[in-house]
Each structure stands twice: as C-alpha cells, then as structure tokens.
Amino acid sequence: MRALTVVPGKAGSVEVSEVDSPVAGEGELLVDGVALGVCGTDHDIVGGEHGAAPPGADRLVLGHESLGRVREAPQGSGFAPGDLVVGVVRRPDPEPCGACAHGEFDACRNGRFTERGIKELHGYGSQQWTVAADYAVRLDPDLEEVGVLLEPASIVAKAWEQIERIGGRSWFEPQRLLVTGAGPIGLLAALLGVQRGLEVHVLDQIEEGAKPELVAGLDATYHTDDISDVASEIRPDVIIEATGAGPLIMEAITNNAAFGVVCLTGISSAGPKVTVDAGSLNREIVLENDAFFGSVNANLRHYELAARALSWADRSWLAGMITRRLPLERAHEAFTAEGDDVKVVIDL
Secondary structure (H helix, E strand, O other): OEEEEEOOOOOOOOEEEEOOOOOOOOOEEEEEEEEEEEOHHHHHHHOOOOOEOOOOOOOEEOOOEEEEEEEEOOOOOOOOOOOEEEEOOEEOOOOOOHHHHOOOHHHOOOOOOEEEOOEEEOOOOEOEEEEEHHHEEEEOHHHOOOHHHHHHHHHHHHHHHHHHHHHOOOOOOOOEEEEEOOOHHHHHHHHHHHHOOOEEEEEOOOOOOHHHHHHHHOOOEEEOOOHHHHHHHHOOOEEEEOOOOHHHHHHHHHOOOOOOEEEEOOOOOOOOOOOOOHHHHHHHHHHOOOEEEEOOOOOHHHHHHHHHHHHHOOHHHHHHHEEEEEEHHHHHHHHOOOOOOOEEEEEO
C-alpha cells in the first residue's frame, strides 16, 4: 500500500512510499484511510526541524490529523465496520507520570510520551492504518467531508475547557472573545466561542479571501488593525492567541480586560528578541487579577468534546475551512503554501 513518509531530520525527503499493509493486533481496529489534514507541525517535520521515526525505522509515516473508516473491528470494541473514526495522536509514557496515569496524557510531566506521525510512532498518512480501539473516536457519518478537522478541534476544545476552569476560580461570565490568527486553530476557536454565545472578534493580516469570509460566516467581526486598537475598543474577556508571533503574544497579554484570561495556542519560532518592561507587566497582571497560560495537544475527553462541537456546527462552514484537497500521489504539493490556504487535506 502507499503512505506519505519522510526521513526525520532530513529536509526534502518527503515522498509517497510503498509500505507493508498493517495487521491489526489484539484490541485494534483496521481502518481504511479517508483523509489526512496537514498542519504546521507536518511542515516542520518535512523541513527537517523535528520528528522521530519508530525505533529501528529510517522513515516515519506522516500524519496526525486523521480520518478513516473501520474495515475490521474486534468483538466487544464498541466499533463496527463502516464506522467513521479518528485516531488520537498522543500515547502516554510506558511508565506513566501522574498525569498520564490519570488519562491526562496531553499534560505529560516527563516527556516520554509518543505521538502518531510525530514522535516514534507511524502516523495516519497511509491507505490503511490500525489503532487501538481505546484511542479511536467515532464521528457522525455526515461529518465525512469535514471530520478531518477533529484533531485541530480537539486542541481548541481543550483550550476552552482550560479557559473555563481558570475563569471558574471566581465569578466568570465572559462576553467578548478576541482570537488572534485566522488559521484553522483560530477559526475553530472562534467557532467554539460563537457556540458559547460570545461576541467574537478575529484579528488577522489577510484582508480578503477565505479567512474574512469564514469569520463573517460565523457572524463574528474580522479585524486587520493593530491588536491594541482592537482590544482597547472591545476589551476582550478572553483572548486566544493562535499565531505564536512574539510581539503579538505580549500585546495579547497586556490588552485583555480586567480579570481576563489569555490562552496561548501558537507555537513560536526563534526570532528577534522582544523587550519587555517586566515590572509594568507584573503590575498590570497582578492588579487586574489576569491569567495567561499555554495549551497544546489533547486527551480523549477533548476529542469527544470536539466531536460534539463539530456535530453542532454548520457543515458548509466547516467545509469552507478546507481550501485545498490533493490526491495522495500529489501529497508533496501540500507542503508548498498557497495564498488563500486555510486547511490543506490529502485524500487517501
């Protein structure tokens, strides 16, 4: 069968390779791959920046944003042939830390976790794959066109769970949300904000095309102005920062409303240093009882929350997030950005 593979650490090594067909082990589903989403992490792996093949393997099967259809399921697994499923990305470490031992493997304390398509486990970028039934999530059948969005939606579902838990330290009835960045994570964060009844604002640099149209489709407000101007006008109770841009991160932390919560979801690259007046920043955070935190990855609970959120969403809006689809034989094109890209998907 064919699979999208790469030699970790070697830029330009991505290719569609012939690999052995998988054989389901005890308690595993055998799944026909339907689609694979491509994100910044995949770009970094293809660029040779990180990633690790399974022990003893030279190449890594890429892909952690999965969607498949069950071909074979063990009796008693809760799944049946024909079910639409997504595979969870992370697995807990073999000698679990406290978080992993309690099912919170997204918050692993010792870093010995593994991840499908990223770290020491083959991914879902193949025509068939297997997954332990305990790490598979069933989707509504009518989500087949957009179900590949479940993994990024799980990241956002976790972020919202954490925002609400932190806000719950005291009275917390947020009214206004500002999302910085209108990529997949930012747009899904805005969607979940709308589902919570918030007044939603999204900030990005792109002035026309799919991004502002998708924001308008949520009846949210799209901005291209400076974040300080936007924030001073709307005074957001919650900011979800989804760009990872250093200056924007600092602006987000200093421009939320009093007793606000800032969630950082973007992964930053090394870049120019940003000068910070630590004393002034500390004074503002303390006197306003602000909170900011980072959030990444997801556990089973978050996948289930995300599946529920997608089932509530308008299908045509979700489909609009997928701006480019490629067949597997042209998968290498997914790693060359085009101007109006939001989410690129490879059909398996």
